[in-house]
Amino acid sequence: MRDLDAHVARALALVAPLAAERLALGGALGLTAARDHAARDASPPFDNSAMDGYAVRSADVQGATPASPVVLPVAGETAAGAPPGVVPAGHAWRIMTGAPMPDGADAVVPVESTDGGVTDVTMTASVGEGRHVRRAGEDARPGDVIVHAGQCFTAVRAGALAAVGVATVDAVRAPRVAVIATGDELVDVGEDLAPGQIHDSNSVLLAGLLRQAGADPVVIAKVSDRPEELLARIAAVDADLIVTTGGVSVGAYDVVKEALAARGVEFVRVAMQPGKPQGLGLVNGTPTVCLPGNPVSVLVSFATIVAPMLRRLGGDSGGGGIVDSRAHEAAVVDEGWSVPPGRRQFMPVRFTAAGTVVPATPGGSGSHLIAGLAAAEALADVPAGAERVAPGDTVNLVRWSR
Amino acid sequence: MRDLDAHVARALALVAPLAAERLALGGALGLTAARDHAARDASPPFDNSAMDGYAVRSADVQGATPASPVVLPVAGETAAGAPPGVVPAGHAWRIMTGAPMPDGADAVVPVESTDGGVTDVTMTASVGEGRHVRRAGEDARPGDVIVHAGQCFTAVRAGALAAVGVATVDAVRAPRVAVIATGDELVDVGEDLAPGQIHDSNSVLLAGLLRQAGADPVVIAKVSDRPEELLARIAAVDADLIVTTGGVSVGAYDVVKEALAARGVEFVRVAMQPGKPQGLGLVNGTPTVCLPGNPVSVLVSFATIVAPMLRRLGGDSGGGGIVDSRAHEAAVVDEGWSVPPGRRQFMPVRFTAAGTVVPATPGGSGSHLIAGLAAAEALADVPAGAERVAPGDTVNLVRWSR
Known part of the structure; x- marks a missing residue:
């Protein structure tokens, strides 16, 4: 079986950052910077007052106390937005928070340390x-x-760029992804089920995961177990990445394997649980990831294999591994679970009120338990070789959205 | 000074959950459920095989081992998506993962424990x-x-609903918010600055924060320090919430205070740092929050006061306090800082590679340091009365996006 990190390295080798586009700052929210963005203007752009009060030469108010106040004539005033004035020696200058310091002044006496005078002002405190x-x-x-x-x-980075006068930015465009669920058993969500049929939940799950990760699911389709139908659907795709679900195992009707094994996709077993059967390759030049069909396997495969590819496609410098290198996160386990031998395990967990984690599904990690997955908030990453996870153990966490 | 929790309680009293709308499941991503959503269909909808293999009556393969295999005739096969068959006693039935169990069978022998035969199959393991x-x-x-x-x-909850046949949901609509930045000193981002002018970064910051929180910034405007201009702008607003910045302090040109103090907004000092001067009320029936003008104060006020209001407007059950009640998060401090006396402090922090936090701006918590804020990932919530925060201390964290 292939090591997961080695598999992710191969997945990342299939993709490169997409083209940059020039956008208004507000339109780039959630995208990644295609280059360094530097300040155009200084912040603050000019010396300004941090308080409502009086700009002075600090030497003029030395020794001022409530018992021995200093009285200065007020030579003028500046509100925020006005050009700076000039304060003569021995004078004060009324000033509002954010207003430019008048020439000559080197400090501000807050209004709370004065009588608030407009002709003359009485200062009851000195300032350095x-x-x-x-x-x-x-x-x-x-x-x-x-x-x-x-x-x-992010919002704070956009605000920071705005403050230094940067109105347009170069951002890597969002990855366009095609989602193709396979299986004769799939019917659209909400339709009535005939015997043996199930709702196509993987398409809904993947489309949501892609949106949460900042990608654009441009195709959301389901196809039968006929290889020609899958191949026709793929041939019509114009996307940066194709993600299929189902049909990758050792069964007799594994359509994805049958259709794509001879067309550039390598099917391997990866030493992880769930999500062991995986396919990876270039189909007609498009990076293609073939995930197993069980919903929990889809979630785990998305978080560990697809999400790193999306980060690299989107130009995110935190890529290169299963976990965003800038997002180390760990938690203490409150309720243990068993671990499969020889495979790295990813257990869907939820947080408790105390900030610990417990398995999201009470029944354990059955890879078909999608309804129970509703409560999942992260994956606990349990190294291969662990015998079990016990209460009090610390586990690393993997998230599936930014 | 008013306690922040008391202030937030008053803010929450101004708002109530917005109307629900019926949406296709995929269109509800990021919105909040307006009611409980229950399974329409069972998951799985029928007994099915967890493996590719052979469905059998377990009694028929008791004692099978590699040394003493059991051979059974294959009575038929079922792929995923097909209706279930019927397996006679003493027979096996070829079955694929996810396919319905044939009547009569009570267990599956994985293909790996067989010779994969199609007429007769040799079983080398028993199953319970x-x-x-x-x-x-x-x-x-x-x-x-x-x-x-x-x-x-979320994506996982949407996937879970899809699996149980729920195609349409009732979601609370996203809050529509008007952002109005005030100040004669403000010019649009990217314009050249005259002396005393600054770029209007608060609008950009708030619009981004609102989008990240799932709200819809329907108005993003800036107005001068003339009260009539602010009032005219507010009169034209059709939104669920109005957020203003600037003009709430004790200065001579505090336009928001001047315009709105007599029109339903209460201006108070809140025992927090930064963000002390705050306004709160109903203007023409619209909940209105008046924030200070310094960018860091805007971020902190958004996270502590506006975000809880958005959660309640959006129908989120995690509201009711500064921090989403389901999102307790704490971190260890790697680099200490000083704390103002008598006020609860919110320090913008960033995470280190080791998962600890340090102040986001090297210079400390100056409320005008927006460019330095670019690195901020969370706020450390330091209780009033703390003397300082030292390396090794644990601090609670407040986030500004979901």
Whole structure:
């Protein structure tokens, strides 16, 4: 059996970051930076007041106390948005939070330490040089890299770029993915089931997982167990990645294996549980991942194999492994479970109120238990060779969405 | 000063869950269930095989070993999607994973424990009753609640509902939110700055935060410090929530306070850092939250006050407090910081490779440091009364997106 990390390395070798597109900042939310993005303007762009109060030369208010206040004439005032003034020596200048410091001043006396006067102002506290002044560029200087290539344009990063005057960005476009579920037994969700039929839940699961991961499921289809039908559907696909479910095992009607084994897809057994039978390759030049048909296997395969491919396609620098290298996450187990011999196990878990994890499905890890999977929030990654997971053990977690 | 929890309780009292809408399952991703959603069909819908192999009466293969195999005639076969057959006593029935068990059979011998014969099959292992059989309804029975009212339709929950035949759901619609940034100093991002001007980064930040939280920013506007302009903008708003930034402090040009204090908004000081000056009320019947203008204050106020309101508006049962009650999260601090006296502090932090947290901005918690905020991944929630946060301390975390 192939080691999962080796399998993921082969999967990643099939994909490369997609093309960048120039977007308005607001339209790039959730996409990844295609290059470093540096500050255009400084933040703050000018020295400004951190408080509502009076800009002064700090030397002019030395020694001011409630018992021995200093009175200064008010030479003018500046609100936020106005150009800076000039404060003469021995004078105060009324100033609002965020307003530019007047030339000559080197500190701000907060209004709470004054009588709030408009002609003359009585200061009851001294301030040191630079006090309550935000210096131009102390947050960022022009040219400082704010968002690095490979980082996601999150809300806080978009806000940071906005603050330094960056209105357009270069983002890697979202991966376009085709989902093809296979099996004569599948009927559309909501249709009545004839004997032997089941609802096609894998398409719904995968489409949701793709959207949650920032990808665009451009095709969501199901096909029968006839190889020619699968091949025709694949031939019509225009996508960056094809994901199939079902038909990869050792049975007599394994349509995906039958159709694609001779067309560039290698079918292997991967040392993981669930999700052992896997296919991987290029079909007509399109990276193609063939997952088993059981829903829990689909979830685990998505999180461990497909999600890293999506990260690389999307230009995310956290790729390269099963877990985003920047998202190390572990948890303590509150309720143990058994582990299969010789295979790395991924157990769907949910968090308890105390922040520990327990199996999401009470019955264990049966790979067909999709309804029970509704409660799952993460996968516990249990190394091959573990005998069992016991309460109190710490497990690494794998997530399937960002 | 008002306690933050008390302030959030007042904020939550202003809002109630929005109307539900009936949607196709795939269209509800990220929205919240307006009611319990129960299984229509059982999962699995019928007894089926967990393996590729042969369905048998387990009594017929008792004692089978490689040394003493049992040979049975093959009476037929069933692929996935086909109706079940009937296996006579003393016979085997070829069966694929997921295919319905033939009547009469009570266990499956995996193909790996056979010679794979099609007329007669040689079994080299016995199986107990029920072995490798998935029972109808063992995952879910019709009527079992799969997604509870107030839970988010995630990909795994959508997949679970699909598996039990639920194609349409009732979801609470996404909150529609108006963002209005105030200040004469604001210019659109990317425009050239005149002296005293800054880019309107708060609108970008808030629009992104709202989208990440599943809300719909239907208005993103900026207005000057003239109260009549703000009031006209608000009068034109059709939204479930209005969020303003800036103009709530004690300065001489605090437009939001000036315009809205007499129109239903209460302005208070909240015992938190940053984010102390806050406004809250109903304006023309619309819940309105008035945040300070500093970007870090906006982020912290969003996470602690606006996000809980969005959860309640969106029907999320995890609301009711600053932190989603189902999302307890804590981390160990790797690099300490100082804490202001008497106020609960929210420090933007980022995760280290080791899973600990450090302040996101090297310079500390200056509320104007938005560029440095680009690295922030969570807020550390430090109780009022703490003297400082030291390396090794455990802090609770607050997130601003789901």
